[in-house]
Amino acid sequence: MSPLLHPLPVPAGPAVESILPRLERALRGEGPPLLPVPESDARESARLADALRPGEPIDDVPDADDVALVMATSGTTGVPKGALLTSRALRASGDATHRRLGGPGAWLLTLPAHHIAGMQVLLRGLLAGTTPVIVDVTQGFDPAELPAAVAALTGPRRYTSLVPTQLVKALDDPAATAALADLDAVMLGGAATPLPLLRRAQGAGIRVVRTYGMSETCGGCVYDGIPLDGAQVRIADDGRVLLGGPMVASGYRGLPGHPAFAEPGWFRTDDAGALVDGVLTIRGRLDEAISTGGLTVVPQVVESVLADHPAVRECAVLGLPDDRLGQRVVAAVVPENGRVPTAEELRAHVSEALDPTAAPREIRLVDALPLRGPGKIDREALRSAWNR
Known part of the structure; x- marks a missing residue:
């Protein structure tokens, strides 16, 4: 019988540590597949439940038994899709990230953990055997909290993941800027990074690593334009970016045969890009x-x-x-x-x-x-x- 999809209410703030044991089992390929939903947002949780049907079997793909997480996309059409991520894909993503960054380390969470970027902070910490330090963003991101949070991270390597709007705020706070400069890497994704923002951060001594990816690829799989170990990039005739590799999702929840996954092992993005000398540049979304x-x-x-x-x-x-x-x-x-x-x-x-x-x-x-x-x-x- 196909496994049932279980909801995973994700708390905000330090209480998010309560879900780490379930995530650890998911990384090992044990336990039921999980659908992360925001515990403090009943409306959003209901929207995700309506679209992705927790409590019902996962029978969308041949390897349904291996699905560990169903991560909701951000839903540009208003209806979220659920990327089916196996434990193998999640481990491949986390291990490749640590290899690129220079080794496993401790992670600082500043993003909602029911989205793939925040979830990956937790999963990478579990793979590294470290406990995350958490900044509560329930009422919005406050850069004044960064110095104490960074100081609480244990070595030898320390990382965090931000979106550009957070970095803009942090750079206006000298203490927050100094704290970020003390980290081994600041992953920056979720949206395009304006070049002036990148220059400003680098000028402040912050090691910014620009990431490109999405829920369908376990988050970022291309760093500073270079694919992670195992990741592959192709450009279709229409300029569309295709991403392949072991971190690619098995498909979408309830949408077998979706054209985005028509080629096994590859995901067709909605982005236009160029690949020059092995470096990927994103030009923008085709539908925008x-x-x-x-x-x-x-x-x-x-x-x-x-x-x-x-x-x-x-x-x-x-x-x-x-x-x-x-x-x-x-x-x-x-x-x-x-x-x-x-x-x-x-x-x-x-x-x-x-x-x-x-x-x-x-x-x-x-x-x-x-x-x-x-x-x-x-x-x-x-x-x-x-x-x-």
């Missing part, structure tokens, strides 16, 4: 490209240019319907402290680097960007707010 005035604009490319402007702290670019252009490019900008950039200067800044058609026709200054999941910009929320 903007067609404006006959030109295709990739939002992430425009965001990278905007982020290089000294008055821009964070930004998000999207396309809105336009009767004349098909779509018009617009941008939401979080200004740098004390600066108020004008639309004209930001348009000129983009036009100097890209085709003028890519320059945003409207710019709105906002206090913060809406997020979905850990660190990913919620473009649909921005689009809805823009049209109000």
Whole structure:
């Protein structure tokens, strides 16, 4: 009989340590498959349960008996999918990560553990035989907590994983910046890292390791553009990135035959990229490209240019319907402290680097960007707010 999927309520804050024994059994391939859900968010837990059906058998893939975790995607379509991750895939991911970083170590958790990035912090610590130090982010990330948390980590190697918005906040706090610089590596993923942010962190002595991956690949499987041991990268004819290797999921919960897993051992992403001399560069999501005035604009490319402007702290670019252009490019900008950039200067800044058609026709200054999941910009929320 196929194993039943069991819910795994994931507490917030230090109480997350209570789930470590169950995760340890999952890594060993023992016990039932687990669906992590946020214990403190009944609405989100119900949404995940409705989509991924805990309590019912897992019979979606031939190796269902080996599934250890069903990790929910962040659900850009509004309906989350569940990546079926085996214990073998999770161990392959964790072991390859430690080899790339220089060896096993202690991990600092600053992310929600029901998402793959936070979950991997816990799993890597278990593989290393260390107990995680936990920063409670229930009420948001407070960089002032980093110095004490980093000091509590035991050696010989110490790591953490952040999303770019957290790093932006940490760099505004000298004590938090110094604490991060004391770590052997700061993994940075969940969203593209603006080049100015990377330069600023590196200038402060922080060893940033940019990661690329998703729930379907047990989290990051490409570090600083280079695949981890065992991971593989291909670029399809349409520029789509394909990821392969032992850390790839077995499929999606309840979606046998999904085209993303049509080729055994490979996952078809929704990202466009280029592979030059073995180094992967992500250009942006294929489904977020903007067609404006006959030109295709990739939002992430425009965001990278905007982020290089000294008055821009964070930004998000999207396309809105336009009767004349098909779509018009617009941008939401979080200004740098004390600066108020004008639309004209930001348009000129983009036009100097890209085709003028890519320059945003409207710019709105906002206090913060809406997020979905850990660190990913919620473009649909921005689009809805823009049209109000």
